[in-house]
Amino acid sequence: MLPRSVTRRQLLRVGGGVALGVGGAAILAACGETQVVEVERIVEKEVPVEKIVRQEVPVETVVEKTVVKEVPVDRVVTQEVERVVTVVIEQPIGKPRVRLRGTGPLGTPETGIFDKLLSETQIELDHVEQPYAATYQSLLINLSQGGSAYDIASMDDPWMPQFTEFLADITPLYQGFGWVWPDPDMIPAIVDLGDWPPGKYGPRAVPNIGNIQSFAYRSDVMEDLGVEPPKTWDDVAEYSTKITGDMAPDLYGYTIRGQPGNPAMTSFLPIMRGFGRDVIDGDLNPQVNTEEGLAALDMVVTLKNLAPPGVENIGHHELGKLMYTGLAAMSGDVWPDQLLKMYTPDLSSVVGKIEVLPEPAQPGADHANMTGVWLFGVPQGSENHEAAAEAIHWLTQAENQKENMYANNWPPVRFSLMDDPGLLADFPFLAGIKNAASVAVPRPRTEHYSIVEEIVGRHVSAVIAEQESVGDAARLADEEVRVALEEKGAYS
Amino acid sequence: MAGGTAVLNVLRRRRGDDLQAIAKTPWWEAHLKYFFIAPSLALLAVMAVFPAIMSWRMAFARVTFKLGELEIEPIGFANFTKVFSDNLIIGSTIRTGVWVLVVVSAEIVVGLIIAFLMSKLHSRARMVFTAALIIPLVLPPVSVGAGWLVMMDVNFGVLNYLLSLVGIEQQLWLADDRTALPSIMLIDIWQSSMFVFILMYAGILSLPQDPYEAAAIDGASPWQIFRDVTIPLLRPTFVVVLLLRTLDAARIADRMLVMTRGGPGSSTETVTLSIYKYAFTHFNFGYASALSVMFQVVLIILATFYIRRILQS
Known part of the structure; x- marks a missing residue:
């Protein structure tokens, strides 16, 4: 028997019909209740269920679609009941499950923190993990355009001047739950980082990670030198000269980040501030081409020449590695996650030999450690303000901050944890971070900081790489910052 | 004669049947091809044409982020005239030009040599080597950059360790502004030569054998055959490779972003990396769009030139 032939037209008609059918079914399915009930097993037993079934009518409807055609009628009730019971356990009546999406550092899933939150x-908190720069860009676009992509934004403190106007007001959200905001247990200086311009909107973000940049040094090396820990940048240069002169290539005096932009700038800022001046003043006038700025750049050149080879292209991780492998004795650009590695025996050759101090400062200048605090905010475009506030409140509780310290070395932002004996015993450097926190200041507070950081950081990198002289770099940095900020209307 | 008439009659009848069939064809079936192509066109319009139009519009404007909207204020050609006094962009443009020239030339030479050698191998050996050689090609550039960054670490990298075994002193690789760009060029050549190799290899395998046989009969040496037969016959492939690699090399940014962030200083900063920084660090979308438009025009001119050459050859 010959096979039945099918014409092209018939094939197209049948194919079109099938495609329409599948598409239509998919659309109908998509329009239905999105709640899906997973059934792991069907227990065939009689359960007194009438009341529960009545309470869970919407779920029951979903169950009927799959069960009725396949199972004898006399068993349907029992099977439905088993499913409904499952739903009752997972989803208590009166408290429906809410799904939120957040980005930036929220917590470590491996510690089970999100399961506990659920x-x-x-x-249910979906964590969108992205690199630092991508987080910033994604948040800026989503927040400024009123997008609902994120319900919780975890933000670095220099971003706050750009973001506060796009964030929901935390105070009424917390008050709706009967919680006090600002939380009196949180360090006020850190809470204030979420308030920009000061007093205009009030604190619109809740701090979660109390990152502080600190000056770390090898206590054993200082002992060998017979000197006190450095207090000024001149001390740092003097000790580095001795260390590098006597011990290189096994040990170098100082290390600094040379990659352009954020890395070089983050290493440079505590030095510049230690000479008594910030990179921009209160009116946003650039300050690198000043007596103090030039002296700070000269200090950068001095320290770079006493650093391990290759610092011209190192970033955060590489700097930490130079410290925990014992190749560098000092750095003013050390962050808590790096300290944790320095205290991890499997990684570090300097366990117990690292001490933490406030950043050095020249006579007459203030010690100025930099804050790198991360704060939670609720984007105005989010459709889940209350649930986001509830999640933020839960995540920032003392117990969870303590877990974050153990899991990630994220320093807490609560007074009650700063002096916690258990934490201090497990993290000996926490006391040093606390001292550094007492003199910490944020990066210059302006929504244009990323521009200043990119320009000045590029020229500092060029100085470190000996591409530009100190004088040229300072002049060019100031000129470019002024032009860029003028274009942004910063001086009008 | 009679047979010819019969054939003509059959053809006329068939043609008449076809015309009748066409007349009976429903409208939707006659225009079915447009329905098939419509989703792709719609997608292209949304994903490519609309952003391109927005980019051109923003190139002539100052763009400011406001809650829920983009404020686009026209400023004429100001963004375009600024380019000529921007030392960073001038430097990036020169660097990108050098980058394209060096990496594309080197990749074509390396790819061609590998393809030629491969064509001389036994078929089983070819399979093994081809599989091995395309491994770099399938790796994402960002992963490749991250891997090489670790290997090129001055103090802990495997490259300096290997050099030290043969008595060569520590190299600064990415940490010296004189060697940073050449180091990244080497990585690009290592990875992208394999793309050139694949195209060249396919080109060589599809060459006609007659010219080779004629050259052999005339007593040509292997070098003469390569120079006077293989290279001229491969000309269309060369032009395609040049087109694809030039456009791709000119757009380089990801490798620098991962490995050096454009440094030390700005010694590895390319045009697209500068555009990225102006857009996402300075949030100067107007100026970044103007740069993108100018860059786009240059690439279109280059592509047109190459495509003409392809059509001519």
């Missing part, structure tokens, strides 16, 4: 609050 079980205690019925809030």
Whole structure:
């Protein structure tokens, strides 16, 4: 028997019909209740269920679609009941599950923090992990355009001047739950980082990670030198000269980040401030081409020449590695996550030999450690303000901050944890971070800081790489910053 | 004669049947091809044409982020005239030109040599080597950059360790403004030569054998055959490779972003990396768009030139 032939037209018609059918079914399915009930097993037993079934009518409807055609009628009720019971357990009546999406550092899933959040609050938090720069860009676009892509934004403190106007007001959200805001247990200077311009909107973000940049040094090396820990940048240069002169290539005096932009700038800022001047003043006038700025750049050149080879292209991780492998004795650009590595025996050859201090400062200038605090905010475009506030409140509780310290070395922002004996015993450098926090100041507070950082950081990098002289770099940095800020209307 | 008439009659009848069939064809079936192409066109319009139009519009404007909107204030050609006094962009443009010239030339030479050698191998050996050689090609550039960054670490990298075994002193690789760009060029050549190799290899395998046989009969040496037969016959492939690699090399940014952030200083900063920084660090979308438009025009001119050459050859 010959096979039945099919014409092209018939094939197209049949194919079109099938495609329409599949598409239509998909659309109908998509329009239906999105709640899906997973059934792991069907237990065939009689359960007194009438009341529960009545309470869970919407879920029951979903169950009927799959069960009725396949199972004898007399078993349907029992099977439905088993499903409904499952739903009742997972989804208590009166507290529906809410799904939120957040980005930036929220917590470490491996510690089970998000599972705990779900079980205690019925809030399921999807963590969108992105690199630092991508987080910033994604947040800026989403927040400024009123997008609902994120319900929780975890933000670095220099971003706050750009973001506060796009964030929901935390105070009424917290008050709706009967919580006090600002939380009196949180360090006020850190809470204030979420308030920009000061007093205009009030604190619109809740701090979660109390990152502080600090000056770290090898206590054993200082002992060998017979000197006190450095207090000024001149001390740092003097000790580095001795260390590098006597011990290189096994040990170098100082290390600094040379990659352009944020890395070089983050290493340079504590030095510049230690000479008594910031990179921009209160009116946003650039300050690198000043007596103090030039002296700070000269100090950068001095320290770079006493650093391990290759610092011209190192970033955060590489600097930490130079410290925990014992190749560098001092750095003024050390952050808590790096300290944790220095205290990890599997990684570090300097366990117990690292001490932490406030940043050095020249006579007459203030010690100025830099804050790198991360804060939670609720984007105005989010459709889940209350649930986001509830999740933020839960995540920033003392117990969770303590877990973050153990999991990630994220320093807490609560007074009650700063002096916690257990934490201090497990993290001996926490006391040093606390001292550094007492003199910490944020990066210059302006929504244009990323521009200043990119320009000045590029020229500092060029100085470190000996591409530009100190004088040229300072002049060009100031000129470019002024032009860029003028274009932004910063002086009008 | 009679047979010819019969054939003509059959053809006329068939043609008549076809015309009748066409007349009966429903409208939707006659225009079915447009329905098939419509989703792609719609997608292209949304994903490419609309952003391109927005980019051109922003190039002539000052763009400011406001809550829920973009404020686009026309400022004429100001963004375009600024380019000529921007030392960073002038430097990036020169660097990008050098980058394209060096990496594309080197990749064509390396790719051609590998393809030629491969064509001389036994078929089983070819399979093994081809599989091995395309490994770099399938790796994402960002992963490649991150891997090489670790290997080129001055103090802990495997490259300096290997050099030290043979008595060569520590190299600064990415940490010296004189060697940073050449180091990244080497990585690009290592990875992208394999793309050139694949195209050249396919080109060589599809060459006609007659000219080779004629050259052999005439007593040509292997070098003469390569120079006077293989290279001229491969000309269309060369032009395609040049087009694809030039456009791709000119757009380089990801490798620098991962490995050096454009440094030390700005010694590895390319045009697209500068555009990225102006857009996402300075948030000067107007100026970044103007740069993108100018860059786009240059690439279109280059592509047109190459495509003409392809059509001519």
